[in-house]
Structure formats: structure tokens, C-alpha cells
Amino acid sequence: MSLELAHAADFPSIADTVFIVPAGTTELPILAAADLPEAARNYVTAQLATDTKLIHLNQYSHHHYYVVAPSAEKTTPYLAAEALRKSGHQLYSHLKADKIRELYVCDLTDTGALALAEGIALTAYQFEGYKTDKKSNPATDLQKLTLVSASVTAAQVQELAGVLQGVFLARDLVNAPLNKLNATQFAERMAAAGEEVGYHTEILDLVRIEALRMGGLLAVNQGSPEPPTFTIMEYKPAGATNTKPYVLVGKGVVFDTGGLSLKPTPNSMDMMKLDMAGGATVTGVLYALAKNQIPLHVIGLVPATDNRPGGLAFAPGDVITMYSGLTVEVLNTDAEGRLLLADALAFAKKYNPELVLDFATLTGAAARAIGKEGIVAMGTVSEEQMLELKQAGHRTHERLVEFPLWDEYADHIKSDIADINNVGKGEAGAISAGKFLERFTEGYPWVHFDIAGPAYLMAPDSYRGKGGTGTAVRLTYDFLKTKV
Template identity: 40%
Template sequence: MNFEIQKRALSRVIRDDLDALIVLWPAQTAATPSEKDPLSTLVSQAVQAGDLELKAGAVLAMYGQAGIKARHVAVVCSQDNTPDQIRSAMLAAWSALKASKAKKLGVYLAGEWSASGLDAAASALAQASYSYTTTLSKPHHRTLKQVLFSAAEVSSELCMALAQAQALIAGVELAKEWANRPANHATPTMLAQAAKALAKGPSFKCEVLGPQDVAKLGMGAFLAVAQGAAEPLRFIVMRYNGAASSQSPVVLVGKGITFDTGGISMKPAAEMDEMKYDMSGAASVLGVFKALGELKPAINVVGLIPATENMPDGLAIKPGDVVTSMSGQTIEILNTDAEGRLVLCDALTYAERFKPQCVIDVATLTGACVIALGGVRSGLFSSDDELALQLQQAGDRSGDLCWRMPMDDPYAEGLKTRFADVANVAGRAAGAVTAAKFLQRFAHKYPWAHLDIAGTAWKSGAAKGATGRPVALLMHYLLAKAKAKAKVPARAGRPA
């Protein structure tokens, strides 16, 4: 799907060769239209007759109207044109138009586009028109190919915002693709192949480590999770070098449990199929690297993906087993279904070698986070106030929201055990926090944040599927870092 933006008045847009047209109409404009074209007249009449309510998401659908070339038209109230209201309006409008199977769509906003509003419109349209097709015998591919946004004035800022939105959408949809795939179509080996496919061009590198390499590194916790699986583990190391080699990288760590049975601590059968999404953190790292390749920002980024299945084989780890992590700390495994933190802790130790400016791990880690925050905000845990603030601001800008959770030291009391340095679970209380406190033990040598996306990475029920979160949040964070670095003036040379 290709996005373009053009300078057009509505009187010109309604004469364009389009299959369908979405017109976002603010409440104030709908009440007093400023233009005298056929569409503006129809909207004014609809408002006066009460057929178009002046509230966000209210839609007036039309077909084959005289003076309007597009066969299908949806006028939707965008209230005050905030990004959230534009997002809701686009979703409502596409719902009215999706049966049209339009290939070429126009989107016009009565008023001035903001960069954030344009981003919201593009991402909402992509979300609404997305369809998974990989494992369908008769796939229904997205028919929408071209979207033409129109604005009274087109600035360089809007052009940049649309290019950024398109790149982020590509990243989000790659993350959706891999998270949606069944586990037999998204093995650790296949994830590694996908990472290698992304690592093309002089700015990218990708290294894939197998079981023997991981054993030599002393990743005992990661190996312990993988030992019950027939599919061999893969430790994927991706690098994007967009800045000088002297600039420390941001390291992203994505949990890559390609299927999670729970191991010996077996999960209930109901909805276990959704455990194919347990590699959504890994999928989001792939999505970020896809977007980095499109935008090429001046920043260095490392992606680490520990990928394995968690299976209940005869060789699988058992409750009560003690393993030694790469950091040297020993871990008593009280519950084999708390495996994500075991693969992450070794990846967090491995991250030290990059001397990172910060490390952010992303994981569908705990059901407790779903209970705490539902599917609206991802859980944010951090040992660094500045990093936490920057991530929260990136979430607010992107609409990919997160919420900072507490990290008080007393929460770690439940992880104490007589038989190892630390247990892999505490009690039921504050489960998302105690999981974060476990990870914190392995992340003391750099600023660190943990995003628990268990509630936000996928939806269940009728809307079942991956969301691609938190690709947008992470990319907004990385782009802001690159922009801030570019603004720092070079140091003046010392006088002789």
C-alpha cells in the first residue's frame, strides 16, 4: 500500500479518478461549511436534517452522487481533529467502505493536517485494511493499493510525517505477520532466516548462533528452556549502524518463544493456540529493523532475539531444577511456564558487550500485566527515570501507549530461595512487577527498561490477531534519540 500527499481543494478532489473517498469533517466545519462544492452542500443538508451527527466517528455513506467522481464516499465527523479522533474516524469510515474493494482511495481533511494527525490517519487505515494470508489456501489479499491524502497546503513536515508513517506501517505489519504465523510456520530457524533477509545493505549485519555457540557463552538459563524442544534454538544478533561507530547503540531484546506449552508446568488446553504469540517481542524487533531500513536514521541499534520453543519433552527442565545463567547467577526454576525471563536474562547479560547507551527488552511476559493494564497500555518498568520518561513520551506521540509500573525493592523479596541465588517466580501478588525485578538483577550495568506487552501484543476473540505493538513506540523513541543527537553541536577544538 503506497501513500502520497498532494495539494488539493475539496472541489478538485471530488473530480479525481478515485474508487473511493474518505472525507474527514470536523464538527465545526460540518455545521458551517466553507466551500460551495456538491459534497459540502450535501454534508450541510445532512447535518441540518440530523442524518450526520457531530460526534467523532459518525459516518454518512454515499454512492454514485452527481458531481463526485468516486463511486463510494464516506464523510465522517472527526470532531476536533485530534490524532485519537482522526484515528477513530478513519476506522469508522473504512468500516463503511471496506466492501467496496477500492484500489485507489482518496482521503481529504476539511481543515489543516498536523503531522500527528496524518500519522494517525495512515496507521488507522493500515490497521483496518490489514489481512493475514500466509497460511490460507484461498487468501483474501488487501485490495487497497494507493492512498492519496489531500491538504490545502503541503509542507515538508507533512511529507516527512507521511514517509515516516509508511515506514512504521511496514514495520508493524512485518511484526504482525510473524506473530500471526502458526508455530510450525515460525520456528526459531525461520525467525533467523527472516532476520537475515532484513539485514541487507551496508548498514546492516546479522549473526545467528546455534546451540553449541550458546553453550560456549554459558547461557545456561536459555539452554535450560530449549532443552525440551526438538526445534533447535537460535540466538539472533542484528545490527543497524546508521551513525558513527563511536556512538553507543540502543539494544533491543525481544522474547522469542515461538510456542509456549508451559513445559512441565503445562498450560491449560483452552486458548493454548494463542501461545504462538509468545514471540511477539521478537516480532517487534524484526518490525523495528524493517522500519530502520526504510527510514535510515542516524543511530546505532542492536537487536537480540533468543528464540526457542518451550516444550514438555522428557529432557525438559523440571520444577526445582537449578541452572546457571550467563551472568554466573544461579536460578531455581519453580515454574517452567515462567520461561520468558530465563531466555531474556541471558540476552541481557550478552547485551553488556555492546557497551550500550541503554537496553530495552520487549516481552509477552506475564498474565499479571494483562490483569493490571488490560489491552490498552503496555507495562513499562525501568531502573532509569529519564529512559522511562522518553519511552512514555514516545508512546504518547505514537498512540502506542505504555504505563510506568513500580519497581520498589521489597517486591523482590518473594524471589528469595534457599537453593539458588534467585527463584524464577515469586507469588501471585504483583506478578508483573516481580518478573521485572527478576530481570533487573541482570541489567545493572546500563540504563534498562522492560516492556511487558502481554496485554497489547495480540487480541483474542472475534478480532483475534497480532497488533504489531510496540513497534511504533520503539521507533518513535529511536527517531527522537537520533534527532536529539543530531542537534548536539560538535565540540570545538581546543585552542593551540
């Protein structure tokens, strides 16, 4: 990422600085007002009295900003952190207008520096894109963010930087169009990330995928002129504390036309470069873990292809044999993501995993159920493990809504001529997709995350921005770190 995060014990007297002040402050502490003339101090005091949450002072030689922290008595620590992230987003518009290149964050609450910095940095992300007429001037963008807080260490600041780089990698991958990121290029980008931070990558090509008889991945790829890939990323540091690996599985459909069950356009197909966001999440998590040298053995599996209606494209009514040996009647070729994931989930069993987590923009039903505000989750883990995941979701504000996998939902995917079919009924579409995946997870605990709602946004939403959000990278990193 171009924005550098740093830590310092103090800040210069003449520097662009944001002060996080406690809720209820009526008069600025000396530290936040030492260089202010009386008129400026009176102005800030008057603004605080009106309950203003963001105050700006132009000192001409430098700028002071004041962010009022949420009241601890009126909110939870998780929601307070989220409020500061959003304050960081609001503040960034001022920083950009004022052409601030370096900002000090002075935390007078000792609880808010990391959250505010996170909101600023996530807002500052820009996808480089492919424009030739560059109108923005990088020379005026924020370049460095230095945190000054007694309760924050340099190690914590660098860890946050590593996590953010994982989020930005995931965003970059999701934002890239098909002609810049086909299945092979996606695999190469994952391998390049591993080279940079120190995880090993193996890319299975068409011949090896055929040898493994991954019927789901091969079926989806049949209509494409380009070959599929199956990428295996393994991060196994010498001091890993877990004896059995955590396995992350990500859907890697680099573009989804719907196949012969063609999607309508506009508003359905034109944004389908996002359909590999699950694979991007897995890549971002592996990157962040390796960058921060978290001592865990973690494996990432990303089956990738595009889904097109050309050539020998698989058709509604086809019956395919999966990697696991189960047969699937294809009723809709636009329900293709679960076919790729099913092969990868069955393949994951060979690692004797401690836990398997899969990520996919799998169903419109999940997005319709809870919108962009959360992630649908379901699985076979214990209530304690699901609670741990939900708590990580609250800490990062990437919140989970658990859907059931009751036995009755198995009826939704019954087939007359195969073991199961790939489409459920009109109701409970997200759950029937999860129930389909469950059939391929025998032998290990598993959680499925349907990120269809928050993975890609058509309009800006605070610090998540517009386009790829990198959703679930921070959540998963936070959860896995608790396992050290």
C-alpha cells in the same frame, strides 16, 4: 505492505475522497463541496447538524466521505489523533463495502491526515494465512491512499509507510504458527528483513550458544527436538548520531507449552504461538528504523526456542547457571521467558549501551492488571527518560503504566539453594518477573515492557484487529526518533 501511501498537492475532481472537516462545521467549505448538487450539499449540512461523525455520499461515478475531527477544546492532541485512527477504522468498513481501490484524504484541518491514514492502513492489514479456498478478492481491496494536506509532506507520508511496514512485519511473525516459524525459521525471517532494508544480522547456533554458556536459553530448549537460536541484528548507518548504541531485547519463545509445568488447554496453550511477540517487536522496530534511514545505531537481540516437556526437559527444582554466572532455581518451567531474556540482557552489556529496552509477553499478571489497553513498564532509567517513553506512548496510543521495582520485591525471588528463583509469590507477579530481570542489567539503564495484554487479541479491537497487533513498534520507533 500492499497498501501504497502517497502524497499529492491536489486531488482530481472525480475521485473517491474523504474529507476531514473541523469540529463544529455547519456548512461545507467549497473545496469539499464543489461538485455536489444542491440536494447533496443540503444532506451533508443536515447530517453535520446532528453531530454525525462519518457521512457518506454515493455520487455514482465516485464516493465522498466526510469525517468530522474531534473538537480541540474538548480533548487533547493525543486523544484527538487516536479518535481519528478509530475513525479510519470505521471508514474502512465503508471503503471495503464500496470496493474502493484508491482513496484521496483531503484534510481541511491540517492536523488529522496522518492519523486517519494510520487508522485506515492498520485496519486494512490482513494476514495472508494458509487458506486454499480464497474467498476475499484482493482486486476489490483498497490499494492506494493519497494524502492531500498543506501541513503534511511527502517525506512524512513515506515515513509513516515505513513504520507501518514494521508493524505489519511484527504482526506477520506473531500470526505464524510453530510449524511455519520455529526458532531457526524465525532467525531466518529476521535476517531476510535485514537483507531487505539494510541492517546486519548474525545468527548464533546451538554450538555457539553452548560455547557462550547461555544457561537460561539452553535450559528452556532442553525439551525441544529443535535447536535454539540467538539472533543479533545491528543497524549502524554511517551518519549515526549516538556514540553508544540503543539495544532492544525481545523474547523469542516461538511456542510455549509451559514445559513440565504444562499449561491447560484450551484458552491457554492454543494461542502460545504469540510468545515470541517481543522478538517480533524488536524486528519490526529495526525494520522501520532502517527503512526510514533514521540515523541511530541500534542493536536487536532475540533469543529463540520453543518450550516443550519432551526428552531431557528442564524440571521444577533444577538449578541452572546463567550466562552472567548467577544461579537460578527453577520453580516453574512456565516462567521460562525471563530465563531467555536474562541471558540476552547480560549479553547486552558487551555493547556498552546507552539504553536497553526489552519486550516480552512475560506474565499473565500484567495482562490481568491493566488488560489489553496498555503496556506494563518498569526499569532503572531516570524519571525523565521514563517520562519520554510515556509521552511516546501517548502520541502513539500505546500507553505505558509504570510499575515499581522497590527493593522489597527482591524478597519475592529469594531461593534457599541458588542466587534467585524464577517465580515470585502469588502477588505482584509482573513485578517479581521484572525484579528477576533487573539482576541481569548491571551497568546500564534499562526498561522492561511486559506486552502480554495487547500483543495478541482474541477478538477484533478497532484498528488493532484480531491476532498479532505489532504492539510497541510504533511506540519504540517514536521514542527512538526523538534521540536523533
